[in-house]
Amino acid sequence: MATAAINSLLNYKTEKYIDTKNKAVGVLHRLFQLSVIGYIIGWVFIVKQGYQEIDDAIQSSVITKVKGTAVTNTSESGLLVWGPEEYVIPPQGEDVLFVVTSFLETPNQKMGYCAESHKVLNGHCSVDEDCKKGKMVESGHGVMSGKCIRNNEKSNGTCEIFGWCPTEKNIKPQKPLLKNAENFTIYIKNFIQFPKFSFSKSNILKTTDQSYLKKCRYDEKQYPYCPIFRLGDITRRAGCNFQDMATLGGAIGIVIQWDCDLDKGTSHCNPEYQFTRLDATVSNKSIATGFNFRHARYFKNAAGESYRSLYKVYGIRFHILVYGKAGKFAIVPLVVNIGSGLAVMGAGTFFCDIVLLYLTTGKKSYKDQKFEVLKYEKQHTSVFIVVYYLLLIKRSYIIHYYLTIEVIQFLQISVRKK
Numbered sequence: 234m235a236t237a238a239i240n241s242l243l244n245y246k247t248e249k250y251i252d253t254k255n256k257a258v259g260v261l262h263r264l265f266q267l268s269v270i271g272y273i274i275g276w277v278f279i280v281k282q283g284y285q286e287i288d289d290a291i292q293s294s295v296i297t298k299v300k301g302t303a304v305t306n307t308s309e310s311g312l313l314v315w316g317p318e319e320y321v322i323p324p325q326g327e328d329v330l331f332v333v334t335s336f337l338e339t340p341n342q343k344m345g346y347c348a349e350s351h352k353v354l355n356g357h358c359s360v361d362e363d364c365k366k367g368k369m370v371e372s373g374h375g376v377m378s379g380k381c382i383r384n385n386e387k388s389n390g391t392c393e394i395f396g397w398c399p400t401e402k403n404i405k406p407q408k409p410l411l412k413n414a415e416n417f418t419i420y421i422k423n424f425i426q427f428p429k430f431s432f433s434k435s436n437i438l439k440t441t442d443q444s445y446l447k448k449c450r451y452d453e454k455q456y457p458y459c460p461i462f463r464l465g466d467i468t469r470r471a472g473c474n475f476q477d478m479a480t481l482g483g484a485i486g487i488v489i490q491w492d493c494d495l496d497k498g499t500s501h502c503n504p505e506y507q508f509t510r511l512d513a514t515v516s517n518k519s520i521a522t523g524f525n526f527r528h529a530r531y532f533k534n535a536a537g538e539s540y541r542s543l544y545k546v547y548g549i550r551f552h553i554l555v556y557g558k559a560g561k562f563a564i565v566p567l568v569v570n571i572g573s574g575l576a577v578m579g580a581g582t583f584f585c586d587i588v589l590l591y592l593t594t595g596k597k598s599y600k601d602q603k604f605e606v607l608k609y610e611k612q613h614t615s616v617f618i619v620v621y622y623l624l625l626i627k628r629s630y631i632i633h634y635y636l637t638i639e640v641i642q643f644l645q646i647s648v649r650k651k
């Protein structure tokens with residue numbers, strides 16, 4: 234038995250084929266093989282470039298610069314000229330930047346006593362007892378002095394507070410004040426790297442024309458590689474009207490997509506821009522409409538007293554998001570994809586066997602010729618079953634697999650000998 238097992242282990246065995254002479258199943262088999270070859274060549278290699286190694290861990294740096302001026306003239310602030318230093322917050326040129334399009338200024342606030350704003354619910358009162366001295370007004374602007382300030386005896390008033398006075402007026406902008414904001418331009422400098430392929434590039438066109446950046450404005454058709462965008466064009470491409478958005482504010486996403494086939498060369502690796510309104514789910518009537526925040530500018534008068542001007546600013550927040558992947562030819566994905574394609578081809582034989590053995594007229598004769606029923610000695614079976622389970626318990630699946638094949642072949646040899 235041992236010699237037979239060793240022989241069985243060392244001998245080369247080849248698969249045996251049965252020529253069924255069944256044309257219909259033969260055509261079916263070829264069609265299946267053609268579909269698999271079509272899938273591998275068309276989808277896996279041409280569409281999905283399955284012969285490439287992919288790096289989707291893009292590393293990126295973004296810096297922005299906005300240019301343009303706007304003029305405002307309000308009763309509180311008078312005539313003002315706004316430059317990027319005033320309307321871009323923060324001014325450092327980050328990848329998330331806020332451009333002011335409207336504002337409400339409360340100028341010359343000074344530390345002192347004044348009536349709390351009517352906007353603050355917890356600051357309302359009808360008698361002095363409603364304003365507990367020393368208590369902070371919740372969501373308010375200062376600490377209560379203990380007095381209730383009313384315009385007349387009958388009406389309700391608001392508590393007197395100690396804080397920055399006068400408090401802000403309760404007004405919402407009806408239209409954007411920085412009307413020219415639509416014509417501001419934003420320069421987006423983006424540097425990317427695909428570390429797996431030691432490849433780096435920027436979104437700025439390589440040109441010797443020094444004035445290119447001063448003249449060009451991004452346009453999908455004419456200037457697809459110009460990194461300077463007009464704000465009005467960005468909102469238009471995102472499907473919204475700049476002036477509508479500018480009144481109460483909003484958020485816009487500028488997506489820079491890098492999909493690079495490095496086999497085609499560096500010049501084919503270029504960014505594609507997409508624009509989307511990020512707060513688009515919020516309708517105009519929603520309580521969550523708009524985008525604003527407050528900041529203050531502090532100063533002292535000639536007498537050394539501290540003052541501040543409080544600004545509630547409305548505007549558009551731009552988020553620059555960079556995504557991308559690069560692919561380059563590599564032998565490993567090529568072999569893996571061919572291998573998995575060939576494995577799928579094996580399913581064709583299985584499928585055709587099912588058709589042949591269960592759906593054709595001559596299924597009985599096919600079955601008789603395809604399957605050989607083996608007869609073997611019982612004691613062999615029991616020994617092999619014991620070994621089999623011992624290996625299974627020890628989780629030696631590979632040894633178990635090969636042993637099972639060898640056992641079956643050994644039994645076949647035994648049968649043949651008989």
Ligand SMILES: Nc1ncnc2c1ncn2[C@@H]1O[C@H](COP(=O)(O)OP(=O)(O)OP(=O)(O)O)[C@@H](O)[C@H]1O
Binds near residue numbers: 299
């Ligand atoms: N938002 C923008 N709109 C239009 N042109 C711009 C904008 N930002 C930069 N540029 C122009 O692009 C070129 C390169 O800008 P970069 O910031 O690298 O150089 P710079 O000389 O420091 O720019 P500048 O001093 O004009 O702000 C400059 O000619 C600059 O004027």
